[in-house]
Amino acid sequence: MSEERTGQQHTSRIANEIARRITQGKLGEGDILPKEVELAAEFNVSRTSIREALSLLKAKGLIESRQKLGTRVLPRVSWNMLDGDLLEWTWSQRPVAEFANRLNEVRRIVEPEACALCAKNGTDSDLAAIERAYHEMDAAGGDVSAFAEPDLRFHRGILIGTGNEFLVAFGAIVEAALRMSFELSTKNPDAPRRALSLHRAVLDRMWSRDADGARQAMLRLLDLTESNIMADLAQRDADNKKE
Amino acid sequence: MSEERTGQQHTSRIANEIARRITQGKLGEGDILPKEVELAAEFNVSRTSIREALSLLKAKGLIESRQKLGTRVLPRVSWNMLDGDLLEWTWSQRPVAEFANRLNEVRRIVEPEACALCAKNGTDSDLAAIERAYHEMDAAGGDVSAFAEPDLRFHRGILIGTGNEFLVAFGAIVEAALRMSFELSTKNPDAPRRALSLHRAVLDRMWSRDADGARQAMLRLLDLTESNIMADLAQRDADNKKE
DNA sequence: CATGTCAATATGTCCGACATATTTTCAATC
DNA sequence: GATTGAAAATATGTCGGACATATTGACATG
The missing domain is CATH 1.10.10.10 (Winged helix-like DNA-binding domain superfamily/Winged helix DNA-binding domain)
Structure with missing residues (x-):
């Protein structure tokens, strides 16, 4: 923002x-x-x-x-909570775990349906943009920080592909979630690699215009994302206790 | 806003x-x-x-x-499309039918799930607030303009009941949709009455903490809302052609 | 041809004054 | 004594003009 x-x-x-x-x-x-x-x-x-x-x-x-x-x-x-600045301000102020849960809750509601819509309505050029983002994620390999930007573009691309401008506004939520996950998981360099294949699955379903398949694939991706964040949080708590 | x-x-x-x-x-x-x-x-x-x-x-x-x-x-x-002002500005600028479709698309994604969450997590006081809104809708009877405000509060109340502040931000979408529907349907005084029982159904499911039932009930309510708007739009187009 | 300097320019910040809306006070009136 | 109504007080809203700062583009210098 x-x-x-x-x-x-x-x-x-x-x-x-x-x-x-x-x-x-x-x-x-x-x-x-x-x-x-x-x-x-x-x-x-x-x-x-x-x-x-x-x-x-x-x-x-x-x-x-x-x-x-x-x-x-x-x-x-x-308050306009979908605003990027506001998300950033609220973030650090409250229990991170709850913040993460709330974000994921919204993502699970919106993103699978967005995938379905994108599979149905997205233009080839929309999908191509997502494909490009995917390749950059692939190229980033283990470099977590190089992975983050195309990752966001991947998810934003799906929202754009729905053709619904209001759904695009959700990008702020996704961005907040990804940024949080990025800042938490600096020490987890193989997480991106496992996520990559699930991203591929989502994209494949969308290319084949399989709305329901895309929806399910996105759900699986969100499952992984969520469990990654939970693991990172648990790890962080453990670290804090040691000190 | x-x-x-x-x-x-x-x-x-x-x-x-x-x-x-x-x-x-x-x-x-x-x-x-x-x-x-x-x-x-x-x-x-x-x-x-x-x-x-x-x-x-x-x-x-x-x-x-x-x-x-x-x-x-x-x-x-x-652009932050979930912003109330922005919604108002964009509104009049584009084909009303498409605007309505996009809004409903988002509502169908978010509101049913919000109902499920509200049924699960909403406090009794949350539900009581929604109940109050419902009674005011009931009291408004045929008066479309007196109906509109508690109607919005009903839907906002559900979003608040989810306990997820990001979902609350969707209220702007609901508000825009209701306002549009209100400005279109001045000549349809019995529409509120039919909607009322469906609102009641949603609320009942939430009181009995029936998440899936609440979800389904909200879907039925949105069905009616959507078909009302479509009918109003068709009517308006017909009127325009006569002139 | 490359590079560093300088003027031009549009927004960013400052100041001090007055306008406007609203609360509060208080006095006149019943 | 309660009510009303006018005037003072007050915090934001608007004004105008000045200077600061960043960035561009032109020019001069090597």
């Missing part, structure tokens, strides 16, 4: 910080945040920069401001 | 207008929009207000700006 693009360092830095206070619960639903001038003083920037940052959070549904009353935190229901 | 809340009329008005130029295709992917000073002149506002509007679009992934280069339209893939 907001790759730390040059310039506007203030905006994203401040938005980030305030967002974390909110997602973390230091600022709860209905709470009024400090006045813009006060925030400006705290962060040592002008009111302008504060307003830019707040405007970002406003757009994502975290806060709302009204004249004289101030700026207050909105209920979580109105 | 952004109910035209008081103040900041400029921001939302301008963001709206520019967003429509983008969603409509007047400004395509990669295009550079006019400089902020030019936009300021065009809309007769200060550069500050323009920047505030652009910052909103930035947060929703429609545009990106870099110093010296300017502000350019991002590819649709990076």
Whole structure:
């Protein structure tokens, strides 16, 4: 989402910080945040920069401001959780295992059906794009970090292939999940290789326009992904206990 | 989403207008929009207000700006389509039938599974909230406009009941679909009544913690909803031809 | 031809002032 | 004493103009 693009360092830095206070619960639903001038003083920037940052959070549904009353935190229901930035902010703030479970829950609902739709409606050029991503995953071999990017493109490609732009928006969920899994599993270099053949299976079913087969194949892939993450988490917990 | 809340009329008005130029295709992917000073002149506002509007679009992934280069339209893939504002902007810009189909496609994927999860994980208080929404729908009777709000709350309540905050974000899709259906079917006053019993069925299955039953019931409800919308669209097309 | 420097340019940040909406206060009125 | 209504207080919204910063492209230098 907001790759730390040059310039506007203030905006994203401040938005980030305030967002974390909110997602973390230091600022709860209905709470009024400090006045813009006060925030400006705290962060040592002008009111302008504060307003830019707040405007970002406003757009994502975290806060709302009204004249004289101030700026207050909105209920979580109105947060746009499918937003990449918001996913990133929430992530580190809560138990990782639960975060992972929730993400997988959504993936299991959406991705198999997306595969079915992609098998049915995807154009050859859509599938070719997924095929390219697959080959790059293959070429990456054991290099986990080189594997991650085409992996995401593979899954995004399926969503695009559905022809349903709303499903494409789920890419943010997939991205969050993959990124989490990537950051967890640096020490598990053969995981990619096992996943590869399952990716191949998904793609094959889609090429043969086998909607149900694609759905099942994706489910198997998600099974593996999930168990990998669980294993990584267990490993991490074990490591933490040793210290 | 952004109910035209008081103040900041400029921001939302301008963001709206520019967003429509983008969603409509007047400004395509990669295009550079006019400089902020030019936009300021065009809309007769200060550069500050323009920047505030652009910052909103930035947060929703429609545009990106870099110093010296300017502000350019991002590819649709990076748009956050699950955002309520964006849904509203895209809506009127494209064939209504296709928009409706895409929305229903997503609803059919997500809502039945959400029902199953809600039946399994939803707390009694979650279900009670849905029950309240149901009673208000019942009380609304034939009044289509009084029916709409609790209807949305019913479906949102289910998403909340899943305990999965990412699924809650789908509420935007449901809202868009219901709003469309509402604006189409003003002349179909008995539609709510037929839907009511199907809502009841969903709720009953959830109370008895029957995950699969709830899933099936929701599917039947969506069947009705979909056929209602199709009928309304056909009716509307027929009306248009007469003129 | 390659490379490094400098001007040009559009967004990013700052400041200080005033506008506007809303709450709060408080006084006049019944 | 309760109600109403006008005025002060206050936090965000808008304005304008200035300077900072990043990036491009042209130019000059080796």
